[in-house]
Each structure stands twice: as C-alpha cells, then as structure tokens.
Amino acid sequence: MGNRRNFLKSGLAAAAGLALSPWNTLEAASKKKAKGPGGPVVLSTWKFGIKANEEAWKVLAQNGYALDAVEQGVRIIESDPEERSVGYGGRPDRDGHVTLDACIMDDKANIGAVLCLEHIKNPISVARAVMEKTPHVILAGEGALQFALSQGFKKENLLVPESEREWRTWLKNSEYKPIINIENHDTIGMLALDAQGRLSGACTTSGMAFKMRGRIGDSPIIGAGLYVDQDAGAAVATGHGEEVIRVVGSHLVVMLMSQGLAPDEACKEAVKQIEKKFRLRGKDMKETQIGFLALSPDGRYGAYALQKGFNFALKSKAEPGKLINVPALLP
Ligand code: SD4
Numbered sequence: 197m198g199n200r201r202n203f204l205k206s207g208l209a210a211a212a213g214l215a216l217s218p219w220n221t222l223e224a225a226s227k228k229k230a231k232g233p234g235g236p237v238v239l240s241t242w243k244f245g246i247k248a249n250e251e252a253w254k255v256l257a258q259n260g261y262a263l264d265a266v267e268q269g270v271r272i273i274e275s276d277p278e279e280r281s282v283g284y285g286g287r288p289d290r291d292g293h294v295t296l297d298a299c300i301m302d303d304k305a306n307i308g309a310v311l312c313l314e315h316i317k318n319p320i321s322v323a324r325a326v327m328e329k330t331p332h333v334i335l336a337g338e339g340a341l342q343f344a345l346s347q348g349f350k351k352e353n354l355l356v357p358e359s360e361r362e363w364r365t366w367l368k369n370s371e372y373k374p375i376i377n378i379e380n381h382d383t384i385g386m387l388a389l390d391a392q393g394r395l396s397g398a399c400t401t402s403g404m405a406f407k408m409r410g411r412i413g414d415s416p417i418i419g420a421g422l423y424v425d426q427d428a429g430a431a432v433a434t435g436h437g438e439e440v441i442r443v444v445g446s447h448l449v450v451m452l453m454s455q456g457l458a459p460d461e462a463c464k465e466a467v468k469q470i471e472k473k474f475r476l477r478g479k480d481m482k483e484t485q486i487g488f489l490a491l492s493p494d495g496r497y498g499a500y501a502l503q504k505g506f507n508f509a510l511k512s513k514a515e516p517g518k519l520i521n522v523p524a525l526l527p
Contacts, residue, residue: 232494235389237512241434242382245509262388262396263302270398273384274318277356281382284317285356286402288363291409294354297416298323298400303426309416311336315351316344320400374404376485383415385432387491395430397422413437419447428454435486443469449490459490460498467500467525
C-alpha cells in the first residue's frame with residue numbers, strides 16, 4: 197500500500213513537474229507483474245447487470261471478443277421494456293420524448309457514440325456502427341437517427357404506457373428532482389476482459405428522467421461515462437452525469453490506475469474529486485449519487501460511490517453471478 201502511494205505521488209509529481217506525462221508511467225505499470233486472476237470476467241452497474249452479464253458470458257465463455265460481449269450484454273437491458281432507465285421503455289424527457297445516449301470503446305481505442313437518439317431500441321449497436329462504419333466517433337439527434345435507419349435499424353415507439361403514465365403524473369408539478377439509487381432509474385455500464393486479455397466497455401442510458409429536451413449526461417461521453425485503456429484498465433460511471441463530466445470521471449479513474457492504484461482505490465479518488473468540486477462550488481451533494489466501477493487488465497476489479505446504495509454485478513469463472521454492494525464516501 198505504502199509503495200503504491202509513493203508510486204502514485206511520484207507519478208503525479210512527475211506530471212506536475214512537466215517532465216513526464218502521467219501516461220509515461222503506463223508502460224511501467226503494464227510491465228509490473230500481473231497480480232489479478234485474469235479473464236474472462238464481466239462487471240455491470242446495478243442489479244440488472246446480473247442478467248446482462250449472463251448474456252455477455254455467452255460470448256466470453258466461448259473465447260469471444262470482449263467488445264462483442266459488452267454489446268450483447270447491454271442490449272438485453274436496452275430491449276427490456278421493464279427496465280425503465282435504458283433503451284426501450286426508458287423514461288422520457290420533460291416533453292415526452294425518449295432520448296437515448298450510448299457509447300462503446302474497445303482495447304484499441306476505437307470509440308463510437310450516439311447522443312439524444314430517438315426511436316431506436318438498441319443505441320449501443322448504433323454506437324458500434326458509428327465506430328466501425330463512419331469516419332466519425334459521435335453522431336447526435338436527427339443525424340444519428342438517419343444513420344441508424346440507413347444501417348437497417350428499425351424505427352419504433354419507445355415510450356411504453358407505464359413510462360407515459362409516470363410522465364403525465366410528473367407533469368402535474370413538473371419539478372425536476374432526480375431521486376438517487378432508484379433501481380430502474382439508472383444506466384447500465386459494462387466492462388469485460390476476455391480470455392485473450394482484451395478489455396472493452398459499453399455504457400447506455402435514457403438519461404435522467406424528465407430532463408430538458410436535448411440534455412446529454414456523461415454516459416455517451418468517452419472519458420466521462422466510459423473509458424478503456426488496454427494497458428491501464430477500464431472504468432464506467434453511473435449517477436448524476438453533470439458531476440461525472442465535471443471531473444471527466446472514467447478517464448480520471450483509468451489514469452489513476454495507470455499510476456498504480458488498484459481499481460477500488462482509483463474509484464475512491466475519483467469520487468473524492470467530485471466531492472471536492474461540490475465543496476468548491478458550495479453546493480449540497482445530499483441528493484446526488486455517483487458510482488464508479490473499474491477493471492484492471494489483469495482482472496482485478498473495484499468500485500466506489502458517493503452515497504450508499506450503489507451495487508454492481510460480477511461474473512467470472514470463480515464467481516458465477518454475484519451482486520456486490522459498494523462502499524461510499526458519505527455516511
Ligand atoms: C446520466 N449517468 O444521464 C446518467 C444517468 C445514470 O444512474 O447513470 N443514472 O446522467
């Protein structure tokens with residue numbers, strides 16, 4: 197632990213001293229003897245991650261690619277109308293539109309994202325198509341929809357009766373007040389390490405319920421909602437996206453891992469940065485939740501949250517399916 201701290205300090209000092217970028221230490225970190233159990237392993241945010249991990253495992257167990265595993269895994273949640281915070285069935289914005297955000301990243305730093313996409317059930321697959329079939333990395337709104345349709349995705353009504361009912365009830369007071377830790381209110385972020393040691397991640401959401409039209413959170417923003425670096429590790433975020441974007445959260449977690457921090461330590465440091473920014477702005481963080489989840493290239497994992505109540509699902513050969521409660525910074 198002490199050594200790790202010193203390593204962190206010297207890494208950050210080197211960065212501050214301008215002689216070295218923090219990334220210069222990546223090579224050294226990757227050359228350190230692997231301590232973790234290796235792959236395959238898959239992690240997903242929240243309880244619905246158990247179901248998503250099962251699907252991802254079908255790919256991982258057959259020696260498949262982590263990228264395929266994360267896409268297939270989160271699609272299950274996107275397609276489920278009972279899961280009302282992601283994909284089909286997601287809660288709408290304050291004007292009644294279901295707008296979806298998603299991004300995907302592989303071990304070679306290929307990235308793809310869609311922002312504020314309407315009418316398409318599986319935004320993660322559109323994000324992957326952006327990554328693989330366009331010269332761009334992000335498509336938004338109407339352009340994203342046109343692209344999806346050109347790729348053969350089907351246009352559908354995503355507003356299910358239950359979400360519409362909730363929205364109509366909400367309209368009576370029209371008060372934007374997200375409630376923390378409501379299962380069914382959250383993003384699915386998934387990280388996988390395959391049997392060949394390749395990392396990938398996916399993140400998909402309908403965003404904060406009853407948000408302003410056009411609002412984008414952290415989830416489809418590479419670096420904020422998701423980041424993968426094959427040498428350092430991978431991270432995803434869930435919770436109030438505005439706060440995650442402020443510290444470029446997932447990239448921060450991965451950068452801290454590149455400095456030698458274990459996944460849980462890196463997540464904790466990133467949560468502390470978020471707390472610091474709240475204090476700086478004199479804002480109250482009682483009604484805010486943030487959770488980070490991280491996976492190292494050698495299969496170690498960890499998570500940390502601002503408030504109690506965050507959990508994640510784990511599946512590996514040793515752990516056939518488990519929900520883990522995450523420690524929190526605030527009491
Ligand atoms: C967002 N981060 O749109 C998402 C929402 C979320 O748990 O993760 N809720 O800000």
